[in-house]
Amino acid sequence: MEAQRLLSRLSTNGSVPFIKEKGMLFDISTPCFLQPTKWNSTFGLAPCRIRSNRRQYLCAVSSSKIQDIPADLGHHNLKPMRKRLAVFVSGGGSNFKAIHAGTLNGSVLGDVVVLVTNKGGCGGAAYAKEHGIPVVLFPQTKEPHQFSPGDLVTTLRELDVDFILLAGYLKLIPVELVQHFPKRILNIHPSLLPAFGGKGYYGLKVHKAVIASGARYSGPTIHFVDEEYDTGRILAQRTVPVCAFDTPEELAARVLHEEHQLYVDAVAALCEDRLIWRDDGVPLIRSKADPQQYN
Known part of the structure; x- marks a missing residue:
């Protein structure tokens, strides 16, 4: 549910408001090409994971701005989390x-x-x-x-x-x-x-x-x-x-x-x-x- 609320709050210019969790504020800023959209595997990119204290949030990439992403950025080029x-x-x-x-x-x-x-x-x-x-x-x-x-x-x-x-x-x-x-x-x-x-x-x-x-x-x-x-x-x-x-x-x-x-x-x-x-x-x-x- 947190991930869905995060996606629904993505604004048209790609900025994400503060997220309050357990009394702490997380300022999660995102590039302009992140838009509220359902994930589509044909984009060729894996979802980005943002880990807070406990929960993981998913951000999807908008197809309308896919051209802004470097062509060589694919699933195997994304750095895994520790x-x-x-x-x-x-x-x-x-x-x-x-x-x-x-x-x-x-x-x-x-x-x-x-x-x-x-x-x-x-x-x-x-x-x-x-x-x-x-x-x-x-x-x-x-x-x-x-x-x-x-x-x-x-x-x-x-x-x-x-x-x-x-x-x-x-x-x-x-x-x-x-x-x-x-x-x-x-x-x-x-x-x-x-x-x-x-x-x-x-x-x-x-x-x-x-x-x-x-x-x-x-x-x-x-x-x-x-x-x-x-x-x-x-x-x-x-x-x-x-x-x-x-x-x-x-x-x-x-x-x-x-x-x-x-x-x-x-x-x-x-x-x-x-x-x-x-x-x-x-x-x-x-x-x-x-x-x-x-x-």
Whole structure:
């Protein structure tokens, strides 16, 4: 309704009056070619999003002034908005640190706005506190008033979280989160799924099983999260060799090195809206260098 009222108040010269929301005034000025009109996909432009504290407003482009827009301005040239990320960890959080570094150096068009952990004293939580990132403890097993899955969903929605990233979080994600964030929760697993995945396969247990199987290759997998352990759709993988006399620790170090870059690359694609879904439900990453190629 707010978006409709905004469009209805666009004047003929394209100026938009002040919008008052929760006691604050927002002066949203628009170019002269913005007119009150219904969106038409044939214009070749995506709607512009204006984000206030909570709501997003849509502005449509008038066909009567379409010639004022540069010819090379198309959907893929519009700069995506920075995404708001929630990261879940249970340990040291090396993948969390790599993603956070990516948000700071510009390789990831997003910001980590909250860290969720089931271990308040873990290294990932300490890192978050050092960098001013709020930390949420979930689940809270010893609190008199339990912080429920519904409370967690409410908290993440209040923070306007766009995507949830699991980075060594060892608890099963509540079904409430999966339902409220469909196709918006990623996890990284240290084997080439669907092999060596599922309940009980985490940490060195994965690498011990890989070596014992005689597999010649392993590597990290990034997948979307569903209601079960490690069964969601695979988004990206990277292989590393399993050497003849590897220890689990040596293989783990080799896989972890690839995890950091693979996860940052996948999150960057997510934040830049470079994911598409095939008709059979398989997610693909569109190449940044060549939009016609998929990874």
